[in-house]
Amino acid sequence: MKKRVFWAVFRYTMIFIISIFVIATVGCQIDDDPVLQTQRGSISGLVLDTNNKAVKGAIITSNRSLYKAETDEMGRYMFTSLDTGHHYLTAERDGYFLGSSTVELGYGQTLYDINIIVEGMEKMISATVPVIDKTSAVLDIKCHEKMSVSVSYRELTRMISTTEPTAEMATQHRITLNNLYPGAEYYFTVTGKTADGRTFTTDNTSFKTVHLYDVAGAPESPENFKISQTLNGPELSWEYNGKDPIQGFRIYRSENEGKMTLLRDEKDVFSSQTSIVDDCIFAGRYYTYNVYAVDYEGNLSEVPAKKSFIPTGSISENLVWKKEWGPIDIEGDIRIPPLFTLTIEPGTSIRFMAESDISTGFKKNVCEFIVEGTLIARGTESEPIKFLSQASVPLKDDWDGIRFLSTDEKSKSEISNVIISGADTGLEIYGNNVIVNNYLARYCKTGLALLTASGTAINSIVAEDCEIGLKAESTTNCVLSDFEMTNCDVGVVLNNNTGLRINDFDIRNSMTAGVRSSDKTDTVIRNAVIHTLKNGITISGDKCDVQFVTIDAENGILLEGASDAIIMNNIIANMHSAELGTGIEDMSGSGKSYTYNNIYGFKYATLNCNQLGASVYNIDPMFMGDQGTKYDYHLRSNSGLNNVASNKGQIGAYGHE
Numbered sequence: 001m002k003k004r005v006f007w008a009v010f011r012y013t014m015i016f017i018i019s020i021f022v023i024a025t026v027g028c029q030i031d032d033d034p035v036l037q038t039q040r041g042s043i044s045g046l047v048l049d050t051n052n053k054a055v056k057g058a059i060i061t062s063n064r065s066l067y068k069a070e071t072d073e074m075g076r077y078m079f080t081s082l083d084t085g086h087h088y089l090t091a092e093r094d095g096y097f098l099g100s101s102t103v104e105l106g107y108g109q110t111l112y113d114i115n116i117i118v119e120g121m122e123k124m125i126s127a128t129v130p131v132i133d134k135t136s137a138v139l140d141i142k143c144h145e146k147m148s149v150s151v152s153y154r155e156l157t158r159m160i161s162t163t164e165p166t167a168e169m170a171t172q173h174r175i176t177l178n179n180l181y182p183g184a185e186y187y188f189t190v191t192g193k194t195a196d197g198r199t200f201t202t203d204n205t206s207f208k209t210v211h212l213y214d215v216a217g218a219p220e221s222p223e224n225f226k227i228s229q230t231l232n233g234p235e236l237s238w239e240y241n242g243k244d245p246i247q248g249f250r251i252y253r254s255e256n257e258g259k260m261t262l263l264r265d266e267k268d269v270f271s272s273q274t275s276i277v278d279d280c281i282f283a284g285r286y287y288t289y290n291v292y293a294v295d296y297e298g299n300l301s302e303v304p305a306k307k308s309f310i311p312t313g314s315i316s317e318n319l320v321w322k323k324e325w326g327p328i329d330i331e332g333d334i335r336i337p338p339l340f341t342l343t344i345e346p347g348t349s350i351r352f353m354a355e356s357d358i359s360t361g362f363k364k365n366v367c368e369f370i371v372e373g374t375l376i377a378r379g380t381e382s383e384p385i386k387f388l389s390q391a392s393v394p395l396k397d398d399w400d401g402i403r404f405l406s407t408d409e410k411s412k413s414e415i416s417n418v419i420i421s422g423a424d425t426g427l428e429i430y431g432n433n434v435i436v437n438n439y440l441a442r443y444c445k446t447g448l449a450l451l452t453a454s455g456t457a458i459n460s461i462v463a464e465d466c467e468i469g470l471k472a473e474s475t476t477n478c479v480l481s482d483f484e485m486t487n488c489d490v491g492v493v494l495n496n497n498t499g500l501r502i503n504d505f506d507i508r509n510s511m512t513a514g515v516r517s518s519d520k521t522d523t524v525i526r527n528a529v530i531h532t533l534k535n536g537i538t539i540s541g542d543k544c545d546v547q548f549v550t551i552d553a554e555n556g557i558l559l560e561g562a563s564d565a566i567i568m569n570n571i572i573a574n575m576h577s578a579e580l581g582t583g584i585e586d587m588s589g590s591g592k593s594y595t596y597n598n599i600y601g602f603k604y605a606t607l608n609c610n611q612l613g614a615s616v617y618n619i620d621p622m623f624m625g626d627q628g629t630k631y632d633y634h635l636r637s638n639s640g641l642n643n644v645a646s647n648k649g650q651i652g653a654y655g656h657e
Helices: 002-032
Strands: 040-050 059-062 069-072 075-084 085-092 099-105 116-118 127-130 137-154 161-177 185-193 197-203 203-207 223-230 233-239 246-255 259-263 274-276 287-295 305-309 320-321 329-330 335-338 341-342 351-352 369-372 374-378 386-389 403-405 413-421 425-429 433-444 446-450 458-464 469-474 479-486 490-495 501-510 514-518 523-532 533-539 543-552 556-557 564-568 571-573 582-586 597-598 604-607 623-627 630-636
Touching: 040 085, 069 075, 085 116, 099 116, 099 223, 127 185, 127 203, 127 604, 185 564, 223 305, 223 403, 233 287, 233 305, 246 413, 413 425, 413 514, 425 433, 446 458, 458 469, 469 479, 469 604, 490 501, 490 523, 501 514, 514 630, 523 533, 543 556, 543 630, 556 571
Parallel strands: 040 116, 320 341, 329 351, 335 369, 341 374, 351 386, 369 403, 374 413, 386 413, 403 425, 413 433, 425 446, 433 458, 446 469, 458 479, 469 490, 479 501, 490 514, 501 523, 514 533, 523 543, 533 556, 543 564, 543 571, 556 582, 571 597, 582 604
Antiparallel strands: 040 075, 059 069, 059 085, 085 099, 127 137, 137 161, 137 185, 185 197, 185 203, 223 233, 233 274, 246 259, 246 287, 287 305, 623 630
């Protein structure tokens, strides 16, 4: 019996020992297998606000853990025994928006410094400064929930820091800062603390105490605001005569009637400064400037000093100058380069400075308008475009005039219903790319000059009170017609032209000469009225064909060496200083005969020439006479000159070939 019991005990003991061995063996295999082993790691870090301050009491969670962590007073948190893999961490705290961070945790890995930034909810604490005096300021503080607050502030120049705390827990606080310096700038921050220890801070904000000698209200406006052109750009200048002390000036600028934007402020333009140069501009653009005075409280003068200006120079874009911008004052050279177009609206007035120290064109110290591209100046009869002198008492050469240099047919400029005054040469044209209609030159040295042009046709020109009304020089096959010259010293000057024709024109009250021609080839003059106090037509070139012209002058036609001139079918009269001068005088003494001309009222009908070869009438033409402001040189119906031309028709200005 004992023996049987012994073996039973032995058998169960061996089974237990074998079981323990098997279990131990299997356990070792599991430890050696990484797939079956449980994998753990840890993560730690800080929760901070946007001001890099610790956030206490924030709750941290992971999408792969049932556990949570909470930050301590230093904002620290820690997770242990986390599964390996991807973790999405979130930080949540009252008064803050949800913060988050994503990490990848490896086997047995410990990650440090996984910081989470949380942003304070908007307006958790804010501060305004409703009252500012010379030595004090009142701060109104609003809190999203009850807090105690403290204000830290310092004066900018003296760098003295002060803190004003309050222990009261409330949503609104009012703190008065005393013993401040007058006219000083202060920076301050407000920190609020909740009952559970959370803190919130406002942004760094500033205010300026009232100047010791401040005058209540806005400062006076700047005065005598002027803009002048310099080589570096427009110079703005002004005066300030106000009683209110100011810290400087604020300048706004707009381009081509666009939005006003800040150009300079009181940090750049001090109270002692009364001028600046705007060196960031484009020539030809329309700029408007507003200048404000700024006092020490930041108040702007109620009415700014305002002025507009167009800088001179070479334009670099297509531009339009508007009527409402006028008068547009130009204080230097304007150049339109090839490929660019300047368009001027009807009714626009442009005024040029009489003298310019910054002129860089062909003439020094004179404003020039140079067109190499395209100028479209298309006015109307009721709203002409005016180019004038800026001088209070204009002279005939205050500015240079408009010079057209381009010969590119694609760049066709147009001058229509335009008035030019006070210029050396109103229009100076070198090519055939300009259309001119209804142009008036008034009080210029030369109204219009056509130079080295070819095939150009110009009409509808009026020149008044100019030294020379119209000049053509070195042109080829050009036509000038339908023009009128009044009170000019010389109406028309022609020099070295080839194939030129001038016709249907009227020259009145010329001081010295109606037409002076020095052309070498056959210039044609047709259907003109020339009234002059001295000489009607002077011809010094080889050839000139003058027909159907009415001349009223002290001397009719003077031939200064013209050996092949055609002079016929003309009325040559001296109606205002009878029995003086000569009708036709050949100063070369050729003795040539000039027929079909009626010469009347001179001391000598001809001199060194004659009228042989055709009927000689030399009778009173019987003009219509005075008709308002202009003497009417039409013939009366009973005039004896109505059918005596070479073609049996009327001679003079209103006859025809």
